[in-house]
Amino acid sequence: MSAVGNVASSARFAGIAARRADFPALHQEVHGKPLAYLDSAASAQRPQAVIDAMVAHERRNHANVHRGVHQLSQRATDAYEGARERVSRYINASGSDEIIFTRGTTESINLVAASFGKMRLEPGDEVLVTWMEHHSNIVPWQMICEQTGARLVAVPITHTGELDLEAFHRLLTDRTRIVAVVHVSNALGTINPVQDIIEAAHKVGAVVLLDGAQATPHMRIDVQALDCDFYALSGHKTFGPTGIGVLYGKRALLDAMPPYQGGGEMIRTVTFEKTTWNALPCKFEAGTQNITGAVGLGAAIDYLSGIDFAEVARHEADLLEYATERLSELPGIRLIGTAAAKASVLSFTLGDIHAHDLGTVVDMEGVAIRTGHHCAMPVMEHFGVPATARASFALYNDRGDVDQLVTGLNRAAELFL
Numbered sequence: 350m351s352a353v354g355n356v357a358s359s360a361r362f363a364g365i366a367a368r369r370a371d372f373p374a375l376h377q378e379v380h381g382k383p384l385a386y387l388d389s390a391a392s393a394q395r396p397q398a399v400i401d402a403m404v405a406h407e408r409r410n411h412a413n414v415h416r417g418v419h420q421l422s423q424r425a426t427d428a429y430e431g432a433r434e435r436v437s438r439y440i441n442a443s444g445s446d447e448i449i450f451t452r453g454t455t456e457s458i459n460l461v462a463a464s465f466g467k468m469r470l471e472p473g474d475e476v477l478v479t480w481m482e483h484h485s486n487i488v489p490w491q492m493i494c495e496q497t498g499a500r501l502v503a504v505p506i507t508h509t510g511e512l513d514l515e516a517f518h519r520l521l522t523d524r525t526r527i528v529a530v531v532h533v534s535n536a537l538g539t540i541n542p543v544q545d546i547i548e549a550a551h552k553v554g555a556v557v558l559l560d561g562a563q564a565t566p567h568m569r570i571d572v573q574a575l576d577c578d579f580y581a582l583s584g585h586k587t588f589g590p591t592g593i594g595v596l597y598g599k600r601a602l603l604d605a606m607p608p609y610q611g612g613g614e615m616i617r618t619v620t621f622e623k624t625t626w627n628a629l630p631c632k633f634e635a636g637t638q639n640i641t642g643a644v645g646l647g648a649a650i651d652y653l654s655g656i657d658f659a660e661v662a663r664h665e666a667d668l669l670e671y672a673t674e675r676l677s678e679l680p681g682i683r684l685i686g687t688a689a690a691k692a693s694v695l696s697f698t699l700g701d702i703h704a705h706d707l708g709t710v711v712d713m714e715g716v717a718i719r720t721g722h723h724c725a726m727p728v729m730e731h732f733g734v735p736a737t738a739r740a741s742f743a744l745y746n747d748r749g750d751v752d753q754l755v756t757g758l759n760r761a762a763e764l765f766l
């Protein structure tokens with residue numbers, strides 16, 4: 350890239366770079382070097398506004414929700430239900446009763462597999478997933494297929510880490526009941542053509558669950574425009590806290606589904622002879638929920654609502670391009686996942702250096718990356734590697750973080766190659 354190009358792009362992204370100031374964890378040293386946090390795909394950092402909202406709730410408003418007539422319980426209920434409203438508006442659900450709070454994407458998918466899967470699947474039916482799924486979107490389906498006699502079918506991926514669409518259309522048949530697909534791959538960064546997938550699946554009468562864990566930090570989601578049947582997301586990848594996530598489901602489907610867990614709040618009446626279920630969304634929220642987590646997620650949604658995602662997309666595309674260019678200069682580099690439509694995730698191997706060694710050496714340079722199979726073992730199998738190193742960029746990263754990564758990788762090459 351030319352010097353002029355560099356100047357122009359840094360000026361264009363100055364607004365986003367200023368966002369770094371909102372994230373206190375980014376402003377520290379690790380091993381005597383400024384922290385370059387490139388592991389947001391595992392868990393994103395939280396803006397001060399999220400931390401403040403959670404602390405304020407804990408200090409003054411904590412009580413159980415939906416139960417008490419007292420002031421604190423009412424405040425807690427308002428905060429919890431307010432967070433649900435925010436999520437609902439943010440992803441454009443048709444109402445907040447379509448928003449179920451869960452522990453995260455994993456629990457959201459388990460809920461759909463255990464409840465909808467159990468209700469819908471019979472021997473001979475098929476559940477279609479892909480080779481680029483996180484284990485969280487494979488194992489729950491495998492478990493329910495074993496229980497119901499249905500079959501799990503996986504759509505292959507190409508050498509660039511894109512979905513083999515021709516194979517998808519071939520494997521999608523009138524036996525397919527559920528299509529469960531990752532919106533953005535955590536191991537490859539691939540952004541899947543989910544709109545086309547949903548349209549095709551609906552034509553054969555299948556429902557579609559999108560695993561949105563890696564999509565929500567990078568793009569604004571509109572579940573009605575997508576027309577997906579279920580959408581799963583995690584608070585902690587979306588600049589909110591851990592232990593809270595969301596399952597969006599179309600009301601008609603959620604209404605028809607049996608409860609996932611039994612216990613408090615999910616019932617209307619209980620006798621030893623028969624229990625009746627509460628209305629949505631409570632039917633799926635047994636037991637005391639992660640109230641402070643929901644408050645934090647609500648604050649994260651407020652934070653994201655003030656962000657121009659078109660600007661974020663430009664910024665992250667620039668970072669990805671810059672990082673791809675800089676890493677490609679390193680002898681022995683192999684980029685894993687080179688899809689045309691890609692989020693800012695860069696998986697790679699360097700010579701025969703073990704990914705964990707790479708991670709350890711760059712950590713000494715203050716750089717946080719993820720190493721391993723990224724809970725996507727089929728992806729590793731497809732590319733014939735046991736593990737990769739992965740740098741993932743969020744709206745608060747800049748080119749300096751990439752430069753620091755390259756310094757760390759050069760150091761690893763000196764030591765190991």
Ligand code: 7TS
Pocket residue numbers: 390391392452453454455456483485486531533534535536560562563583719723724
């Ligand atoms: N689906 C995808 C696509 C993911 O990336 C992850 C987590 C999950 C599901 C599970 O989310 P959870 O919040 O329920 O744990 N991915 C990663 C990762 O890439 N590195 O650490 C966790």
